[in-house]
Amino acid sequence: MHVIIAYDIGIERLHKVYLVMKQYLNWIQNSAFEGDLSMGQLEELKVKVMGIIDKERDSIVVFLVSNPEWIDRRVWGRERGDVKSII
């Protein structure tokens, strides 16, 4: 399962969320991660993240695409992170 995550998190919780996400996914931008996870790993990640965020304020949008070949990924400007090998 290919996963793209974008998040808006209060600055006081940002680093904790970053550290958890980094265990599972590749950092691609400030506030965006990407990678391949099983549904089990995604559930694990969700439990950890939900234990950190303020559910009334923080927002995380998760996009799941079961086949990475269905995604055409482009970069405008500079490539960041280390994701060249992902897709």
Added chain:
Amino acid sequence: MHVIIAYDIGIERLHKVYLVMKQYLNWIQNSAFEGDLSMGQLEELKVKVMGIIDKERDSIVVFLVSNPEWIDRRVWGRERGDVKSII
């Protein structure tokens, strides 16, 4: 074509990029937009955005998925933006 865009832009160019993106896509997060565009519209958006950003510093990652039904979209925490109707 369903489009998800995540961007890291220098603060001095951020509002200009935001205004251009908003003409084409739905704002979902600080630094993330989503919506349906034709390839022509995407090219138009690219030209406008490339005219604003610093290509050595700013980074925009564009994910294209031709069928929106291939995307399973989930929100952890709070839904932001106005995208409930998108998928």
